Amino acid sequence: MxxxxxxxxxxxxxxxxxxxxxxxxxxxxxxxxxxxxxxxxxxxxxxxxxxxxxxxxxxxxxxxxxxxxxxxxxxxxxxxxxxxxxxxxxxxxxxxxxxxxxxxxxxxxxxxxxxxxxxxxxxxxxxxxxxxxxxxxxxxxxxxxxxxxxxxxxxxxxxxxxxxxxxxxxxxxxxxxxxxxxxxxxxxxxxxxxxxxxxxxxxxxxxxxxxxxxxxxxxxxxxxLQMDRSSFVADIKGDFGRVPADNPYLMQLREDGSIQFQVHRGDNLNQVFELFARAGIEVVSLRPRTNRLEELFVDIVQADQPQPDGAVIRQPAVAGGNV
Ligand SMILES: Nc1ncnc2c1ncn2[C@@H]1O[C@H](COP(=O)(O)OP(=O)(O)OP(=O)(O)O)[C@@H](O)[C@H]1O
Ligand SMILES: [Mg+2]
Known part of the structure; x- marks a missing residue:
């Protein structure tokens, strides 16, 4: 056809x-x-x-x-x-x-x-x-x-x-x-x-x-599948200000008081819980951030921007094509 x-x-x-x-x-x-x-x-x-x-x-x-x-x-x-x-x-x-x-x-x-x-x-x-x-x-x-x-x-x-x-x-x-x-x-x-x-x-x-x-x-x-990281949203009890700002999880306080963070493939979520615990914070609930395509989209388009020397950085080609 x-x-x-x-x-x-x-x-x-x-x-x-x-x-x-x-x-x-x-x-x-x-x-x-x-x-x-x-x-x-x-x-x-x-x-x-x-x-x-x-x-x-x-x-x-x-x-x-x-x-x-x-x-x-x-x-x-x-x-x-x-x-x-x-x-x-x-x-x-x-x-x-x-x-x-x-x-x-x-x-x-x-x-x-x-x-x-x-x-x-x-x-x-x-x-x-x-x-x-x-x-x-x-x-x-x-x-x-x-x-x-x-x-x-x-x-x-x-x-x-x-x-x-x-x-x-x-x-x-x-x-x-x-x-x-x-x-x-x-x-x-x-x-x-x-x-x-x-x-x-x-x-x-x-x-x-x-x-x-x-x-x-x-x-x-x-x-x-190409995404090598996942984002989560946590509801917490405690003072977010006590979490060290230089943590590797790109933690952000959201408008509703919940915390958004990222883990890479292979990272252990327990390490994130330990980080919270050391800051005296209790994690009340945890959910994956749903809009994953959005994050990927931003990455791909940003990676395609011209660099100062005129070169363009490309994402690796993805196998699969139209199915
Ligand atoms: N009639 C036109 N004359 C000159 N340039 C145009 C004309 N129509 C679109 N363009 C230019 O062509 C480019 C592509 O426009 P297009 O409307 O296809 O974008 P788009 O991807 O649909 O964007 P959007 O998400 O904003 O709808 C833009 O830079 C736009 O300014
Ligand atoms: Mg359009």
């Missing part, structure tokens, strides 16, 4: 000469749930914009489900559902009308269009809002409406550029459950996000892009 997305040597130089993509390669398998991560300005939206034909590429190849974008742009359009980063609705249009128009744009048969509109509006808890103008929706509702609009024509590949930006945690979790469900039903999903917890819990494969280059492309599992 062909891959859902194949990008080869993709370059983008914006008017004015800025090189936003420096020849990237990326493959996303059918059925995958794929995360494209990177700091602000890395080139994520540029990449997805080119795939969605919203941005013109400078050079390189893009194939969606085996269809070459240059040869058959209409064919690519049918395969793709696009949820852009910025809202792009007419605020005075009604929810249902927007979706009917979208279905018309794809030449869908009316009965199927109506069934899909109802199905997805119900699944994303927007059915009650179907007769409202977009301006009456909250930000989180608009985000969900963007997803419904991207799915109406039943695309093979759904690309979502920060689908949960500005969405509260409860709605975010219900959006995750929805995306997992459509992925299980066969839709390939690529998303960008700044919530690394999102990538960790949803995605199987991941690429990190920085300054227009892919610096890591592997499975989420491999990436997390």
């Amino acid at each position: 062909t891959d859902a997305l194949e990008i080869r040597n993709l370059r983008k130089v914006y008017a004015g000469g800025f090189e936003a993509l420096k020849g990237i390669d990326l493959t996303v398998r059918r059925g995958d749930f794929f995360a494209l991560l990177g700091p602000n300005g890395a080139g994520k939206s540029t990449t997805l914009g080119i795939v969605s034909a919203l941005v013109n590429k400078t050079s390189g190849q893009v194939r969606v489900c085996g269809i070459d974008q240059d040869r058959d742009p209409e064919g690519v359009k049918r395969m793709l559902g696009v949820v852009p980063q910025e809202f792009n609705f007419n605020d005075f249009e009604k929810v249902h009308d927007i979706l009917i128009q979208q279905a018309g744009y794809y030449g869908m048969e009316k009965g199927l269009a109506r069934r899909n509109i109802e199905k997805y509006l119900r699944q994303l808890e927007l059915w009650d809002k179907r007769n409202d103008q977009v301006r009456m929706l909250s930000g989180g509702m608009k985000r969900r409406l963007m997803i419904v609009r991207g799915l109406i024509h039943e695309p093979e590949l759904l690309i979502l550029d920060e689908p949960t930006a500005g969405v509260d945690i409860e709605i975010r979790r219900s959006m995750w459950a929805f995306l997992e469900r459509i992925n299980r039903e066969g839709v390939t999903i690529i998303l960008t996000t700044h919530y690394l917890e999102e990538a960790e819990s949803l995605c199987r494969n991941i690429a990190i892009i920085n300054r227009g280059e892919i610096i890591t492309n592997t499975t989420v599992k491999e990436l997390l």
Whole structure:
């Protein structure tokens, strides 16, 4: 079976000469749930914009489900559902009308269009809002409406550029459950996000892009295995000020009074407990810090920054690749 997305040597130089993509390669398998991560300005939206034909590429190849974008742009359009980063609705249009128009744009048969509109509006808890103008929706509702609009024509590949930006945690979790469900039903999903917890819990494969280059492309599992340290959070009784500041565990007092620290692979946690005990501190509870991908992400992107002499330090390549 062909891959859902194949990008080869993709370059983008914006008017004015800025090189936003420096020849990237990326493959996303059918059925995958794929995360494209990177700091602000890395080139994520540029990449997805080119795939969605919203941005013109400078050079390189893009194939969606085996269809070459240059040869058959209409064919690519049918395969793709696009949820852009910025809202792009007419605020005075009604929810249902927007979706009917979208279905018309794809030449869908009316009965199927109506069934899909109802199905997805119900699944994303927007059915009650179907007769409202977009301006009456909250930000989180608009985000969900963007997803419904991207799915109406039943695309093979759904690309979502920060689908949960500005969405509260409860709605975010219900959006995750929805995306997992459509992925299980066969839709390939690529998303960008700044919530690394999102990538960790949803995605199987991941690429990190920085300054227009892919610096890591592997499975989420491999990436997390690459970590040689773990962070913990401890609730304590006693005076944290009595712990020697020069301890090797990078201890920090958090806002809620708990203590965060790191141990390296092979370190013994008992040594940390002994350090606390010597300072007269009792550890009341201990839990691993959950957002491990976040720490790794910061490390990888920092390691990719240019050094003063112009050399770039790279993380070792990670075995595995797309699975
Ligand atoms: N229309 C444009 N004209 C000129 N430069 C642009 C244009 N759009 C984006 N850029 C530049 O290209 C680079 C990549 O931008 P892009 O929007 O792809 O980043 P991103 O990874 O999506 O960032 P964010 O996380 O902030 O959304 C940035 O330096 C940006 O300033
Ligand atoms: Mg972006």
